Amino acid sequence: MKRQDAVSPVLLATAALALAAAAARVDAQGTFRLVVDAVAESRHRSASNEAEGRLTLQPKLEGDGLADAKAFRLRLATAVDATGRDVLPEEPEPPRWEERPSGPDLWIVLASPARRAAWVTVSGTIDLWIPSRDPGAEATVPRALARPGAVLAAPGLRSAGLTLRLAGRGESSPTVVSLRGRSADVERVRSVRVLRADGTELSTSGLQVTTAGEKGSLELLLAEPPPADATLVLGLLTKRSVVAVPFELVEVALP
Amino acid sequence: MRRRAAGAALALFPALLAAGCGLPERVRGLVARPTPTALPRPTPVPAPPLELSFLGIREDRVRGGAAGPAGTTIEVALVGTKRGDVETARVVVETAFDDLGTSLVPAGAEDAAHEPPRGDDAAAPVVLSVPLKLASRAASSLREVSGSIELYVPDADPGAVVTVPRFRSRAGSTLASPSLAEHAVAIAIATAQEAEALPADPDDLVLRVADPNGRVEGFYFVDPEGTAWATDREERGGLVVVSARAETPGPEWGLRVRLKTPGTLRRYRFALKDVPLP
Numbered sequence: 001m002k003r004q005d006a007v008s009p010v011l012l013a014t015a016a017l018a019l020a021a022a023a024a025r026v027d028a029q030g031t032f033r034l035v036v037d038a039v040a041e042s043r044h045r046s047a048s049n050e051a052e053g054r055l056t057l058q059p060k061l062e063g064d065g066l067a068d069a070k071a072f073r074l075r076l077a078t079a080v081d082a083t084g085r086d087v088l089p090e091e092p093e094p095p096r097w098e099e100r101p102s103g104p105d106l107w108i109v110l111a112s113p114a115r116r117a118a119w120v121t122v123s124g125t126i127d128l129w130i131p132s133r134d135p136g137a138e139a140t141v142p143r144a145l146a147r148p149g150a151v152l153a154a155p156g157l158r159s160a161g162l163t164l165r166l167a168g169r170g171e172s173s174p175t176v177v178s179l180r181g182r183s184a185d186v187e188r189v190r191s192v193r194v195l196r197a198d199g200t201e202l203s204t205s206g207l208q209v210t211t212a213g214e215k216g217s218l219e220l221l222l223a224e225p226p227p228a229d230a231t232l233v234l235g236l237l238t239k240r241s242v243v244a245v246p247f248e249l250v251e252v253a254l255p
Numbered sequence: 256m257r258r259r260a261a262g263a264a265l266a267l268f269p270a271l272l273a274a275g276c277g278l279p280e281r282v283r284g285l286v287a288r289p290t291p292t293a294l295p296r297p298t299p300v301p302a303p304p305l306e307l308s309f310l311g312i313r314e315d316r317v318r319g320g321a322a323g324p325a326g327t328t329i330e331v332a333l334v335g336t337k338r339g340d341v342e343t344a345r346v347v348v349e350t351a352f353d354d355l356g357t358s359l360v361p362a363g364a365e366d367a368a369h370e371p372p373r374g375d376d377a378a379a380p381v382v383l384s385v386p387l388k389l390a391s392r393a394a395s396s397l398r399e400v401s402g403s404i405e406l407y408v409p410d411a412d413p414g415a416v417v418t419v420p421r422f423r424s425r426a427g428s429t430l431a432s433p434s435l436a437e438h439a440v441a442i443a444i445a446t447a448q449e450a451e452a453l454p455a456d457p458d459d460l461v462l463r464v465a466d467p468n469g470r471v472e473g474f475y476f477v478d479p480e481g482t483a484w485a486t487d488r489e490e491r492g493g494l495v496v497v498s499a500r501a502e503t504p505g506p507e508w509g510l511r512v513r514l515k516t517p518g519t520l521r522r523y524r525f526a527l528k529d530v531p532l533p
Contacts, residue, residue, distance in 0.1 A: 036319075038317070038318065040315070040317045040319075041315075041316040042313065042314070042315050042316075043313065043316070043533035044312070044313045044314075045312050045531060046310070046311045047310055047311055049531070115392055115395070115532065115533075117392070118392070253318070254316070254392065255316040255317050255318035255325070
């Protein structure tokens with residue numbers, strides 16, 4: 001745990017020329033920028049004169065202030081084009097966490113701006129998951145796989161208020177660690193690691209998170225069956241580990 | 256040679272019928288094969304009229320490296336055509352202006368390549384894309400877009416398709432066909448030594464092709480059931496290497512050569528006016 005400083009939500013918005021960027025401080029030492037380095041817009045008009053389209057800003061986060069961040073998310077609040085048209089989608093996709101500071105899960109998907117609009121301005125919040133800011137953001141569960149079907153017992157999970165159950169025998173493949181729980185609890189788990197008794201980590205090929213209504217599941221895909229005495233280490237979204245920084249991308253030029 | 260064989264078979268035909276015996280399959284095939292003719296065919300240009308139906312217009316506007324290609328595409332359907340009849344098509348845009356007077360003819364428009372129309376429904380009309388440069392955001396409509404559409408309809412001309420059975424056994428020989436000769440196309444199957452010297456994969460077919468007028472549309476491998484499979488071709492060392500895209504052709508497979516003859520190419524003029532931009 002390197003930094004426990006309060007986050008300064010100061011935002012420095014810059015006018016967009018070739019690129020649009022919003023800059024912010026994540027703490028007293030580091031800064032970062034949200035840079036839009038690609039914009040894609042599709043517009044379609046049918047024979048019956050029905051128009052549709054969408055605008056996608058493809059931003060990336062950069063700066064030394066991101067060194068300890070392990071996941072990133074953008075939440076939109078407002079989006080307007082140069083004519084004043086609201087271009088927030090009517091049914092926006094729920095914001096997703098992205099493990100890299102760029103990538104499709106950070107793309108800002110908007111409704112179609114007016115044809116004569118020259119730019120859009122977008123505001124919202126950047127969420128950074130910085131587990132090193134909170135000891136409670138990591139829960140260790142020794143011998144977690146010893147009791148299939150049982151609720152995972154660990155002080156870290158109790159203090160975070162999470163209830164997760166290990167899938168029962170036959171409910172998943174031998175190379176999959178499957179956890180079940182309420183959707184709200186499942187969505188707070190950002191990472192899962194499996195450690196052998198000697199502390200070495202098993203190789204994984206992905207973590208699949210599925211939620212349907214109230215219920216959810218986490219499936220950690222392993223390269224080999226885990227030992228029965230394996231320890232699970234869960235990375236959790238907690239209030240102190242998630243840093244929310246407002247952003248505004250001002251006058252992002254349209255292509 | 257084929258004419259002589261057919262003539263001999265025709266001479267045998269009455270005798271076989273008189274004998275009341277079943278016609279052997281090989282002989283029946285020779286009898287059924289039409290006698291090649293060198294008569295000139297009427298050009299299909301002007302082609303039968305078609306109705307052009309506007310389906311929509313799409314703009315893809317991008318900035319930045321990873322955002323993909325940009326451009327405008329008008330989609331039109333050719334009412335009166337069937338997708339199954341048209342092997343490939345191309346659209347040549349000659350004139351395109353928006354309401355600001357800006358030309359939107361894309362670079363290299365006159366060299367547009369023949370491409371298979373999209374879609375798998377053989378009975379559906381052919382749908383083509385008319386590619387244009389992006390109009391300014393300040394433009395609101397396309398004043399005029401015009402040019403030509405060329406359809407390649409191989410079945411419209413029986414002489415445009417030449418099929419050679421069991422081509423694997425014909426290394427070193429020249430493909431004999433009046434259609435090839437008529438269109439100044441000469442094709443010979445390379446010898447095994449030539450293919451090895453290239454070098455070429457033993458599964459590939461190596462051809463020596465002379466086609467000064469660019470009549471050859473493509474080479475197809477024909478399986479024993481008669482299905483023609485598209486191939487890839489590459490010019491190498493003055494020869495043409497033909498490779499299977501799927502199954503490697505065996506000794507029973509044939510080779511089909513498709514030609515772009517005047518009878519297979521249908522050209523149409525098109526014009527669209529006052530198309531609102533999206």
